[in-house]
Amino acid sequence: MSLTKRLLILGAVVALFLGGGLFFTMDVIKFEWLSFMEVQPSYRPMEEPLPLPARAVPVEGAAYIPGMGAPVNPVEADEVSLTRGKMLYDVHCALCHGAEGRGDGVIAAFLQERKPADLTADSVQTKSDGALFLVISNGTEGGMPALNENLTVRERWDVVNYLRTLKP
Numbered sequence: 001m002s003l004t005k006r007l008l009i010l011g012a013v014v015a016l017f018l019g020g021g022l023f024f025t026m027d028v029i030k031f032e033w034l035s036f037m038e039v040q041p042s043y044r045p046m047e048e049p050l051p052l053p054a055r056a057v058p059v060e061g062a063a064y065i066p067g068m069g070a071p072v073n074p075v076e077a078d079e080v081s082l083t084r085g086k087m088l089y090d091v092h093c094a095l096c097h098g099a100e101g102r103g104d105g106v107i108a109a110f111l112q113e114r115k116p117a118d119l120t121a122d123s124v125q126t127k128s129d130g131a132l133f134l135v136i137s138n139g140t141e142g143g144m145p146a147l148n149e150n151l152t153v154r155e156r157w158d159v160v161n162y163l164r165t166l167k168p
């Protein structure tokens with residue numbers, strides 16, 4: 001066999017080998033590898049979270065128990081809390097409720113069905129701290145979004161304390 005012929009055959013074999021490899025890398029041929037990470041009771045995006053295991057304790061402490069009414073504010077409205085509350089308010093609330101809480105944030109005009117509440121109004125300020133906490137946590141049906149994933153429990157109480165300073 002001539003050298004060129006041998007090289008050609010070698011080249012063809014290598015090409016076949018590499019080409020065949022593509023079937024695997026491009027998932028045309030797929031093996032179910034053992035993957036223990038997948039075999040666990042986790043939930044995937046867009047799935048309902050699993051119910052809490054019996055006797056589980058929330059890491060942040062029990063913020064409130066559904067169905068047991070509004071919780072009591074455990075955070076004193078001292079300077080630290082109010083400073084943090086204002087910072088958090090400016091980040092999480094002002095876009096809708098406005099810098100002074102009058103319901104005139106930058107995106108308020110674009111909300112067609114329900115306008116952000118005027119947080120200085122009596123209807124809001126007469127609510128208990130716990131009731132405000134629940135609004136921030138759970139939002140309102142078809143209106144305010146639930147922000148319990150944006151703010152920790154402590155941060156929500158700081159915002160509640162700050163809301164009290166918005167009274168006219």
Ligand code: HEC
Binds near residue numbers: 093147
């Ligand atoms: C995406 C816009 C948006 C953001 C962000 C937002 N809100 Fe609201 N909020 C609304 C709307 C809209 C309403 C009116 C809800 C309704 O009419 O049901 C509302 C209502 C409220 C009310 C009154 C609820 C009642 O029952 O009277 C409070 C209190 C409130 N928001 C506090 C906050 C706080 C505090 C934050 C930040 C942690 C915040 N909101 C962030 C849109 C927003």
